[in-house]
Every structure is written in structure tokens, then in C-alpha cells.
Amino acid sequence: xxxxxxxxxxxxxxxxxxxxxxxxxxxxxxxxxxxxxxxxxxxxxxxxxxxxxxxxxxxxxxxxxxxxxxxxxxxxxxxxxxxxxxxxxxxxxxxxxxxxxxxxxxxxxxxxxxxxxxxxxxxxxxxxxxxxxxxxxxxxxxxxxxxxxxxxxxxxxxxxx
Numbered sequence: 001x002x003x004x005x006x007x008x009x010x011x012x013x014x015x016x017x018x019x020x021x022x023x024x025x026x027x028x029x030x031x032x033x034x035x036x037x038x039x040x041x042x043x044x045x046x047x048x049x050x051x052x053x054x055x056x057x058x059x060x061x062x063x064x065x066x067x068x069x070x071x072x073x074x075x076x077x078x079x080x081x082x083x084x085x086x087x088x089x090x091x092x093x094x095x096x097x098x099x100x101x102x103x104x105x106x107x108x109x110x111x112x113x114x115x116x117x118x119x120x121x122x123x124x125x126x127x128x129x130x131x132x133x134x135x136x137x138x139x140x141x142x143x144x145x146x147x148x149x150x151x152x153x154x155x156x157x158x159x160x161x
Contacts, residue, residue: 036109042093042101052084082138107157135159
């Protein structure tokens with residue numbers, strides 16, 4: 001059975017252009033996964049990762065401060081994205097029209113609700129379910145400074161051909 005998945009993240013924001021408009025066959029995606037497309041530009045900062053987790057969480061506070069100083073207050077509808085790696089360098093970013101990194105791509109997505117500590121086990125599951133994935137992004141839908149831990153929402157996005 002073929003379906004079209006449609007959705008819009010943060011419809012009041014002019015900066016985000018995220019939609020789920022990927023035409024898929026239901027049997028192509030495993031249970032608990034969904035299709036998602038990003039079409040926007042991000043201002044980014046390089047960060048180091050180990051096991052898909054940032055080595056220095058302080059990089060995020062520094063990045064948000066630098067972003068605020070240069071571009072004004074952070075639009076609370078524009079949450080952070082990470083280009084995560086197993087080991088080595090990746091980047092973090094915030095959506096902004098003057099960004100240095102454009103993403104226009106379809107992804108397979110997996111949602112985590114609650115504590116970020118779940119991400120380690122989620123990555124193990126994802127790598128077993130989609131060993132052909134070529135890259136990973138973490139899209140944070142809530143601000144952990146303003147959201148109770150149990151209400152945090154994160155999407156892990158997989159580059160799958």
C-alpha cells in the first residue's frame with residue numbers, strides 16, 4: 001500500500017522548512033520509523049563526537065551565545081540540529097537564512113521522548129535496523145532548558161538511499 005506522509009514542523013516559523021512529503025511504500029520503513037524531509041539552511045559550528053554524543057556539552061551554550069550575539073535572540077521555534085558521528089568531528093546548527101550549511105534531503109526518522117540518555121540505546125537499535133545508513137542527524141524539537149526532561153523530544157534522522 002502506497003501512502004504520502006505530509007506534515008509541517010513549527011508552521012508559524014518562516015525559518016524552518018521541514019516537511020514530511022516523502023512518497024514511500026509502507027513495507028519500506030520498519031515499525032516505529034517515519035519519513036521526513038529537511039529543506040533549510042543552518043548556521044553551524046564544528047564539534048567533536050564520541051559514540052554519537054558530543055564530547056563537550058559546553059559547546060552548545062557557547063554556540064547559542066555566539067549565535068545570539070551575531071544574529072539576535074534565538075528564535076525558540078528554531079531548535080538545534082546535530083550532524084552526529086560515531087567518532088570525530090561533526091557539527092551543530094540552528095536554522096537561519098544566512099546559514100553556511102544547506103540541507104535538502106529526505107531521511108528515515110526515529111523519535112525519542114524523554115531523557116537524552118536513551119539516545120545511546122536508540123543508536124544501537126537504529127544501526128541494527130538500518131545498517132546501510134550513511135549519516136545521522138539529531139533534530140532537537142524541544143529546548144532542554146525550558147522543557148521537563150520527560151517531555152523532551154528528539155528525532156534521529158538517518159541518511160538512507
